[in-house]
Every structure is written in C-alpha cells, then in structure tokens.
Amino acid sequence: MDPWWIDIIKGFLIINLVLVGFAYTTWAERKLLSRMQGRYGPNRAGPFGLLQPIADLIKLVRKESFFPMSASNKMYIAAPIISTAAALLTFSVIPFGPGWHIWKWDVSGSVVDAPIALILVFALGSLGIYGFIIGGWASDSKYATLGAMRTCAQLVSYEVSLALAVLGVVIQAHSLNLNEIVHQQGEQFWFFGPQFVGMVIFFLAGTAETSRPPFDLPEADTEIVAGYHTEYGGMRWGLFSMAEYVNMITLSGLAVTLFFGGWHGPWDPLGPLWFLIKLAVVVFIFIWMRAALPRLRYDQLMRFGWKVLLPVATLNAFVTALVVVAVK
C-alpha cells in the first residue's frame, strides 16, 4: 500500500492531467472535425491553435453567471458540480501503468487500486447522471426538461448494456479489479479478441452513455436547442461540457483497459505512453463518428438499446460464462 501522501500527489497529478487531457480533447476534436470538413479549425491562439482551450477557459470564466428567473437556484448551481466531480472521480481507478518501485515505496499505476474498481466506475457514472437530470430540471425550461428526460432515459437504459458488455471480461478475468484485468491481458492475450462482441457493444453503449454523436440526443442542438444545459452559460456550462469530455476520456480509458491491454505494448517500459496512444486512438474514433454519422432519433435509440444491444450483451455474457466453465 502507498502511504497517504503519495495517493494525494498522484490524485493531484492525475486530476490535472485529465483536465489538460480534456482541454486538448476539445482542441483535437475541433481540429480533426475541421480537417475532415475541409477547414483549418482553431489556428488563431498560438501555433496550430494550441492555446485555444486556454482562451476558451478565460472566455468562459469571465462570462456573466446568470440564473433563469424561475430556476431552482441551489440545484441549478449544484448540478454541474455533481456531474464534473463524479466524472473526475471515475478516472481514479483507471490504471495507466504497471506500477513502479520508487526509492522505498511501491507506487501503483492508478490513483486508487480498488478491488471492486469496475463497480465503482459504474456507481460513479450513475451518480454523474444525476447532475444532468437535476440541471435540466432545475433550469425550469421546456427544452431543458425535454433534455433531462432524454438524458434520464438514454443514460439509464444504456448503462445496463454497458455493464453487461463488461461482464464478459469480468468472467474471463475472474476479477473486478482493473489492474488485475490488465495484468491478465499482459500474460495471455488482449480481450478484444475473445470479447469482440463485448467490445463492440461496450463501444456503442459507451458512445450513448457519454452522449456523443450519433447518440447525442440529450443535447441535440437542432431539436431541443441544447438539452439539459440550455439555460446554462459561462463556466457552469463549461463544467457540464467538462463532465462530458472527461466521461468520454474515462470511457476510452476503460475501453483500453478492458479490451486493449491497458499499458501493455510491444515494449513494456513505455507503459503509460502506450496507454496514452491507445486512449488517443479511441478518442479519435469518437470524434470520427461525429464527423461521419447523422444523429439517431429518440425512439430508434431506445429500440436499439433495448432490443439489440441488451439481448446481444446478455447473450455474450452468457456464452462467455459457458465457455469459461467448459474450458475449466
């Protein structure tokens, strides 16, 4: 076990790294989308627009923070904080390296090495949803209410498929500990082979869970203006946006951990770097989907979630269990 102060240092470092990651994911998203659409993208602030996220931050912080007249103030303020806090907390269990022996301490590769890490991830994910729902409801706007309704339905229903998709990996690895799962992948094979179906389901459900296009219904701007954060502005909106992007990064990290061998790569000492590269590829796919696909409709989304993803995920978990038992 690490002493407490190492955990604090690690936590501080990781939170900041995730925040920088969030900032540059927004930059990368804008840049990549632009290039896919024949534009330059941000290129004014700094070389290649690299300072754009910082400029955005300054702009958001300096904006007036307002309340809608009829909003429920406390909840209106609390909602984005809940979402962001939950999103940032989730990353604490994602292992990004094999762990190191520094001087006389063993430093593990994640902030918290919890034995029930996966359950924690889902628990915190569900908590984050409350932020979106409360935010939509507290704004007291029709569009925000519609957005909150959609968030509620979409995120709750896709969470089931997401968890079931992970179940296959859990059965195969005999563990809920993410470190353990990665170690096992390093020893035998990466799980995206045997768990290919699970991976696809995980990815689709994850896209819906993070409300990324083509499943971005909770904030479908052409339909319900901006969904649950219609009435938010300035940094409060920024927090919501941060929560979404951090969720996306966490989910990508989880995908890498569960299916693509975490920090493992052709040359293991590079551990965290492999993790980062894999993370970047998954994030790229998220962005690519946004450029290439139209948005689904609400009822189609629900139908897809309950009638396609859920049965397939259940079947996948079931088959995996059978195979694992049979092999034993």
Add this chain to the structure above:
Amino acid sequence: MSYDGVPGLVETKVAHGETTLVVDPARLIEAALHLRDEHGFGFLSDVSAADYLGWGEQQVAGYLGTTAGRDINQPGTNGLARRPAAKPKRFSLSYHLLALRPGAPRVRLQTWIDDGEPVESVVKVWPTADWHEREVWDLMGVNIVNHPNRVRILLEDDWEGHPLRKDYPVGGEPVRFSGEE
C-alpha cells in the same frame, strides 16, 4: 375549351395569352367547383387581391399622365400613359388556377367587390387557399367569410388597417445624412 358554362360568369377576357373569367362574387363557390370538377383546375396557384382605389386618377402612385389621357410618348413598346379603363368595383380578387395536364392550361378566376363586401372562402374547394386568403384579409382587408381560421397571418393580431390598400400610408423612416446644408 369554352368556359361559357361557368356559373355566374360575367365576362371573359383574354389578354397577354391569359384568360380571365370574371364571376359574380355571390356565385364564386359554384364557379370554383365547376372549374375544378368540370375543367380539372385542381391546383390553386395563387390568390391575389388588388386595390383599385384611385385607379386612373391624377397623381396616384405610378401614374404620370393626366385624367384627360394625354399621350406622353407616341407609340413604342413604352405604351401609352392614357387613362386606363375604369374598374367595376374597388377590389379585384384573382384566383390563379392551373390544371395539371399537358399544355398546363391556366385561368384567372376573378371577382370584383367593394370594401367590406363578403366573399365566400374557397378553402373547401382548394385547401391551399387557407393561408392565401388569410394573407388577402390581412394585407388587403378583403372580407373573406366562412374561412375556418380567418386571423391575421403576416402582421400582428392587433394591427390596425390593411397595409396593401392604396389609402394606407406608406410611412418609412427618413434617410440619415450628415445634416450639412
């Protein structure tokens, strides 16, 4: 095709290659149904009203001649600035009909009314007339009756007057200049 059988037909005019059937406003619906069912004019293209207040009088908008009919320019494509033929009543209401068949025959069903004189709505004949007639009521103040939803369409509900009438002032803002004399 002959339009003699149209109920309430007052006059048939052919000008510029267009046929105008002037009908009695009281028998407008009969004429419309007749044209639609017997002549196949199932497509109502447009409903336009025109206000002829001050038509042919001196100093009305667009008229540069005099009431006496002075020729300003001798013939040319420019036309004559003589006094135009008098109109029977103040408003004309024209329904531009089209039959979707080879040759694309068009006909203008026209009726003349005075201010406030009721005209039966043709929404029952051509549903597309709904907004057209609302617009005619809104901008020209033609009294369309039995319209299912006769409210103003382009202007606010509490607007006063009907702007496309000739007696409605044009208004406008003065153009800003530097004020130098």
Add this chain to the structure above:
Amino acid sequence: MANELIPATFKGFAVTFREMFKKPITQQYPEYKRPVYPRFRGRHQLHLHANGLEKCVGCSLCAAACPSDCIRVVADENTANNRVSAGERYARIYEINLSRCIFCGYCELACPFDAITLGNEFEISEYSRDDLIYTKDMLLGRPIKVVPVADPNLYDTPVPYYKTHS
C-alpha cells in the same frame, strides 16, 4: 437489406477520412483577402479628371436611380474663382448613406459622366451608423484598404502564416 447497408454506412467514414488529408478549402480571411472579380461592386468611388477637376457635375441622376434613396446631392454653380467640376455645376454636397446602400450599382449605370463607380473595397463595417454616411471627401479619397482585382499579377496579399502553418 440490413447486411448491404452496414458497409454503406461506413462509406461516410471513408469520405471524412480522405477529406482529412486534403488541403482545407477555407481561406484565412483577415490575412488573406481573396481577390475580387473586376465587376465586383464594393464601396463607391468618386472620380476626378486628369486635370484635377471633379467628374461629377451634380446632376443627381444617381440619386434618382437609387432604389433605396441613399444618395444626397446638392449642386452649386461653378464660378470663375471656384471651379470644382468640368461642367457648369458641381456637387457641393455628395453623400451616400452606406448603411442603406444595397450595392445594386444603379448609380454607376445612371451616371452619364462615369463620375461614380463601385470599387473593390468591401471592408466597410463601422461601429456607428453615423460613420457609414460617406461624404464627398471620403468618396473622392482613395480607399484605405485596397483589395486586388482577380489577376495574379496584381495579387499583392502575402501568403498568410496560417496557410502554411496549420
């Protein structure tokens, strides 16, 4: 049907991926100004004869032709001491309210002396409406910002930094 459609759905991914390696088509506006075509109708310009006299004789034909009534001309007589234009009269006041102008170019069509033309300048936004009332001096002076005509030889804007670094 579903089986055929799944590959087709991924065509969009291929298109966007290919597009990523193409050169962007947008132009970096304030640095790079796309040359305008010779017929472009931008800000108005009043012209002088070679001997320095104004071409405008204050006939107000431009004001008559203007569909949005945004030109104001007040003419005055040329005198022996004060000869401004080549004709009998000259425009003592010549103003265009550019916030009203629709750039239809009827004024240059109407002018029988080619005294007013619509030039190439299109960057005429201001913070105040009053600043958009162009007086005769402003219209006679050369525009501050000159936009080149679509001719590679006249093409004098430098290649912008972002064109090469993005």
Add this chain to the structure above:
Amino acid sequence: MATVERRTKPIYEGTRIPSPVPTILAVPERLRANDDIQQINFGPNHPSTHGVLRLVVDLDGELVVGLRAVIGYLHTGFEKTMEQKTWWKCITYPERIDYLAFQSNELVFVLAIEKLLAMEIPEKATWMRMCLLELNRIHSHLVWLGTACLELGAISMFWYTFRERDQILDLFEMVCGTRMHTRYFQAGGLAEDIPEGFYEEAWKLVAQMPKGVDQYEDMIDQNRIWLERTKGLGLLSAEDAIALGQSGPALRASGVDWDLRRDQPYLFYDRVYFDVCVRENGDVWDRYKVHMDEMRQSTRIVAQCLEQLQKLDDGAPWIADDRKVVLPPREELHTSMESLIHHFKIVTEGYRVPEGEVYVTIESARGEMGCYVVSDGGAKPWRVKFRAPSFVALQATATCMNDALIADMIAIAGSLDTVMGEVDR
C-alpha cells in the same frame, strides 16, 4: 406527363388533411382532456428554423400531437414598397425576397414586365438566363442539403455542400458583380455582357458538380441512420400535395410528374434535354432524392446552355435594342444627344409599362414561383404579388406531421425547403 384526371369527387374528402383548418394540426380532444400536453414554441429563434419561423407545437412526451406555424416575423412589405418604385428600380427587390433562389425571383418579375411590354429577348440573354437560373437552382439545393443534413446531425455535409456553393457564388460574382442579389436580369435581357473567362470557370464547375454529388451520396445516401431518419416520414400523398398547392420538389417527391420547365416551357427549356425527377412515396427521403437528382439534371442543363452560348458570336447582343426601355449603350452617352435624353428619361421617370395584368410562373428551386403584376400604364407597378412556393410549402407541415416525434418534425419541416424571407415577403 402529368396524370391528374378530371375529378368527380371533391379533393378535400378522402385526404389525410388532419383538421378543418388544413394548416393546423389540432390536438385530439382525448389528449387535451388528459391535461398532459406540453406546448412548446419552436422559434422564432431556434437552431433549426431557417430564418424566423415559429412553430407552436403540442407535445405528448416526444410525440408531436398539435402544430401551428406562426409566420410574419420577416415581413418587410416588399409588395407595398414596389408600388412606390419605378419598374426599373423594382427589379432589385424581388431577388431579396428569396435569398437562396434570387435569380428565379428576379427572372419572374422581369418576365412579367417583358410580357406586358411584349418584348423580344436576344438569344444570348435567354441562354444566359437559363444558365444562371440552373446554377442558382443548384446553389439553392446545396444550401438545402447542407442545412437539412445539419439538422439531422450530419455536420460534415454542410461544409462539403458549401464548397460547391462557393464556386457557384464565385461565378455569380464574376458575371454579375455581387455574389447574391445580382440585379443581372433587366427588362430586355442582361445588364452586361458575359465576361471573358466565364465559360472556362463554368465548365470547371460542370465537371466538378457530379463528383460533389457523388460525395454527398457516399456520405448519407445508404447510411443506415439516414435512411431510418428519413424513410416513411412526413408522408404527403399526391392528392394532398395538389390540394395543398405544393409545387417543385415536394410535389414531385409525392409522385406527381409535374415540372413547369417541361410542361409550360419558358425561356428555352423546350430546347434542352433533361429529366424530370419524380419519386413515389412523398416522404422526406424522396424529397431528398429529388433534390439530389435535380442537381444532376441542372448540371446537365448548364452544360447545354454553355454549349449554346459558346456557339453564338462574340458580338451577339445581350439586351434588346429598345431605347424606350433599355438604357442606351454607355459609349453613346457622350456622342448622342438623343441617347442622353433617353438615358435621363429612363433613369428619372422610368419606362412605362402598358396597362394590363399578367400572372407569370416559373419553376424556381422551390417550386412554382408566380408573379402577378398589375400595371396602369404608368412608370410604377400598380400591384405586385408574388406567389411564393415556400409560403405554400409551409402550409403542408401540419399535414405531413402525423405521428411524428420532435426530431422528425425538424426533418419534415426542413425537407419542405422553406425560405422564410420568401414566406413572409
């Protein structure tokens, strides 16, 4: 050819038009009694209303159960203004009504003047008008496609379509001097001769356009999500479409084989080859397909116009030689007193148009664009009325909207291709 036979039954019976007021989707009393209906204002400012359209929508959950369009936010009174201006000045107004298909609006008004004046138009002018008109149609369809896809979340399409659109606008700038609102068509022909280099650039576009359309089709044509979002939605039967006065792509998508360019030829449309694009089902998908096909056909027409234009002599006249209507050539102003007088007369008083009333229709990008003009023989129009295809198309939203969700409503309202400037005039 069109297949509409003589009717014996009134059209209004047996159609799906949902309520006594054809343009309003009324909430069923059963639902009204539940008091579970949420009424939402979509617009006047909303990301997906093109311009300032307000849709008052009654929602049962996500289902649209009631709908009423409120228009007039962009009403500028063009028709009244035009009564105050001379015919010559009026030409600058109609093109500002529909800011996407400006050339067709301009043309329909100019054609009305020419019909009253009984003018002969030079061949070159007619071919050029057709060429620009079809370019304008492509331009309008491109903007429609880009925004319609944007509304359904396919964001990349917007930039791909605007790439080609910009090329077309460049052509307009080269020919007419401005990218939009060109006032290039004048009574009697064109305002100026066709500039050098136009043909070359236009041929480039003709070569580029089919590739562009292929790319758009690659993006969404067979995309599973796109198909599910558009197929079977916003249904409008042929009968309903005619009853509601639909025209243009909306009518053709409903299976009515009707195109004014072919059935009522104006300009030289009877001398070019093109197909009228018709689809059967009348859903959003079909409207999308009609737009796509029309872009291809318009490119074909542009190519034929360019061929014809290049066959003409360089010195061919581009405007009728009619000194009472057309401004005299500029070089004559300094030499001919008579020309100068005509010039002054036309500019100050305007030309006079003989007394009469005409109704001219053309097939604009959005459908049947009509212009009803009354002249009293003076220099200003007595009455100008535009039959705006968007205005009529918007009436059909309520009929199309049966069993639609919010997201479908956006797709359906978008597919009807309305331009608010034209709706409100």
